[in-house]
Amino acid sequence: MLEYFTEALVLDKQDLGEADGLVHLYTEELGRLSAKARSIKKITSKSSAHLEPVHFVKVRFILGKNGSFQVIDSLSFEKGLKKKIKNCPEKLAKFLRISNFIKEMSPELQSDQNLWQAIKNIFHSDIEERSAYGLILKELGLDPQYAVCNICGADNINFFYKTDQSFFCDKCVPAQKVFSKSLVKII
Numbered sequence: 001m002l003e004y005f006t007e008a009l010v011l012d013k014q015d016l017g018e019a020d021g022l023v024h025l026y027t028e029e030l031g032r033l034s035a036k037a038r039s040i041k042k043i044t045s046k047s048s049a050h051l052e053p054v055h056f057v058k059v060r061f062i063l064g065k066n067g068s069f070q071v072i073d074s075l076s077f078e079k080g081l082k083k084k085i086k087n088c089p090e091k092l093a094k095f096l097r098i099s100n101f102i103k104e105m106s107p108e109l110q111s112d113q114n115l116w117q118a119i120k121n122i123f124h125s126d127i128e129e130r131s132a133y134g135l136i137l138k139e140l141g142l143d144p145q146y147a148v149c150n151i152c153g154a155d156n157i158n159f160f161y162k163t164d165q166s167f168f169c170d171k172c173v174p175a176q177k178v179f180s181k182s183l184v185k186i187i
Helices: 079-086 087-105 113-124 129-139
Strands: 002-016 022-027 031-037 057-064 067-074 159-161 166-168 181-183
Touching: 002 031, 002 087, 022 057, 022 087, 022 113, 079 087, 087 113, 087 129, 113 129, 129 181
Parallel strands: 031 067
Antiparallel strands: 002 022, 002 057, 022 031, 057 067, 159 166, 159 181
């Protein structure tokens, strides 16, 4: 068994059985990964409050023999971010959408220091949501600055469609995709 200790952003948390949970993290050393957190739903759990989405944590986990990760312990360390979102549901919703975007777009178990720094900058500044998407796409090699519309070839793109990783301008964004959760405004 290998043991890791690293900083991470909690992207999402899902129920897994009666007392366990599956935590999706973007870590500084390993990139995006999912780890089982035992007894996280129990009232006596010490890690439950730390492993909430949009928290930066220092986390220790192991890679088991079966190839899956398991959280051993965690500790939140970003007090400024908590204060920023505590009384502002709009900012929390924005950061949750950005976390979900990172979870969907970043490859699993591929560390990227530039993306990690971009994530930290996004969550510590008041960057606009659409600019955050553009910054993440840039670090993933899908820089909107060099993209063209998937339909007409125009270079003034405004939307990114996650499902097929295509860019669209205002005129060409397909009507059926306008209300899709896979479509994000990037400019």
